Amino acid sequence: xxxxxxxxxxxxGFVFPKNKVLTVVMLxxxxxLLAYNRDNADYQNYMNIYNNIRDGNLWGTTVDExxxxxxxxxxxxxxxxxxxxxLVLYSTICTVLFAVMVxxxxxxxxxxxxxxxxxxxxxxICQVRSYLATILAMIGLYFLFYHDGKMSWILFxxxxxxxxxxxxxxWFFLPFFxxxxxxxxxxxxxxxxxxxxxxxxxxxxxxxxxxxxxxQQKINNWLLDDGNRSIIxxxxxxxxxxxxxxxxxxxxxxxxxxxxxxLSYFDRFLGRKTTGKVEFDAVAExxxxxxxxxxxxxxxxxxxxxxxxxxxxxxxxxxVLFADFTVHKKITPNKIPVGYVGYYMFxxxxxxxxxxxxxxxxxxxxxxxxxxxxxxx
Numbered sequence: 001x002x003x004x005x006x007x008x009x010x011x012x013g014f015v016f017p018k019n020k021v022l023t024v025v026m027l028x029x030x031x032x033l034l035a036y037n038r039d040n041a042d043y044q045n046y047m048n049i050y051n052n053i054r055d056g057n058l059w060g061t062t063v064d065e066x067x068x069x070x071x072x073x074x075x076x077x078x079x080x081x082x083x084x085x086x087l088v089l090y091s092t093i094c095t096v097l098f099a100v101m102v103x104x105x106x107x108x109x110x111x112x113x114x115x116x117x118x119x120x121x122x123x124x125i126c127q128v129r130s131y132l133a134t135i136l137a138m139i140g141l142y143f144l145f146y147h148d149g150k151m152s153w154i155l156f157x158x159x160x161x162x163x164x165x166x167x168x169x170x171w172f173f174l175p176f177f178x179x180x181x182x183x184x185x186x187x188x189x190x191x192x193x194x195x196x197x198x199x200x201x202x203x204x205x206x207x208x209x210x211x212x213x214x215x216q217q218k219i220n221n222w223l224l225d226d227g228n229r230s231i232i233x234x235x236x237x238x239x240x241x242x243x244x245x246x247x248x249x250x251x252x253x254x255x256x257x258x259x260x261x262x263l264s265y266f267d268r269f270l271g272r273k274t275t276g277k278v279e280f281d282a283v284a285e286x287x288x289x290x291x292x293x294x295x296x297x298x299x300x301x302x303x304x305x306x307x308x309x310x311x312x313x314x315x316x317x318x319x320v321l322f323a324d325f326t327v328h329k330k331i332t333p334n335k336i337p338v339g340y341v342g343y344y345m346f347x348x349x350x351x352x353x354x355x356x357x358x359x360x361x362x363x364x365x366x367x368x369x370x371x372x373x374x375x376x377x
Contacts, residue, residue, distance in 0.1 A: 013114030067165030
């Protein structure tokens with residue numbers, strides 16, 4: 001029944017992208033899925049972590065993110081919540097922040113929520129720390145992309161750093177400030193350099209140097225090959241990441257107001273100064289640059305699947321860009337914008353890749369999210 005309810009809400013989200021009543025219903029559905037979930041691959045582990053922190057063992061668990069630890073400590077000792085009650089409160093916090101984040105980015109909120117319900121909300125129900133870290137990082141990126149001035153820089157760094165106190169992967173997005181101050185040519189160079197840097201972490205000499213600041217367990221978990229990748233999977237990974245760049249570039253062109261932007265943009269790509277004023281969607285350009293820069297993460301994810309969670313932020317940004325695209329490009333019986341077809345093609349291929357490379361998530365996260373809920377039975 002919950003599968004059908006989710007499917008109906010997703011379809012309605014695309015049909016009525018701005019309906020506020022539907023937005024509330026979708027958010028309540030998401031809230032309940034997390035708040036009253038009672039089983040997934042990480043559920044028992046998080047319950048044990050919470051109970052250990054309650055008993056005073058703050059730094060002896062597998063979690064070392066201070067924000068999450070102190071939140072658990074406060075809820076367990078000051079508020080007197082058990083883990084079930086904590087999860088309800090945690091879901092409330094995350095859902096409210098998620099609603100704020102989506103509203104900041106786009107007026108077509110329901111499209112973003114619908115796509116997020118397909119991927120990757122059911123993963124977030126399992127990896128609860130990543131969920132809050134992702135939301136905080138997204139809010140920080142909003143100020144980076146949509147605003148200028150000193151305060152936008154302060155808020156960007158503040159929110160992304162705060163996200164890292166719930167899951168360290170949020171800090172991977174701190175260098176993304178370069179999308180605001182450099183041209184596309186520089187972004188490509190930085191992406192290539194970062195890719196080489198990430199690959200070099202696998203060189204024994206570099207790994208030993210990293211061992212001076214990281215434990216061997218963290219090196220094993222985050223730097224070395226986890227043995228779960230196939231050649232086909234790695235090939236699909238590179239393909240879908242590259243395809244997203246192409247599709248976003250198409251949407252960026254469509255969102256731009258200057259019909260001659262294509263020529264001007266390639267001048268900008270090459271770092272040349274264009275003559276005259278070039279009008280373009282600055283936000284779309286910054287999101288596109290961020291997507292290009294994120295391609296460097298492939299050098300990590302190709303060997304360690306856990307880095308997939310970095311791409312969840314990139315996907316959320318693509319949802320926002322696509323939702324913005326729908327505001328400007330309407331579908332008619334005689335004309336379907338290429339961006340629509342391209343994005344849905346990409347999303348379908350991405351889900352095929354994800355289900356192929358992360359098939360264990362179906363039993364570990366997807367099914368428990370819909371089949372192990374004490375409220376929505």
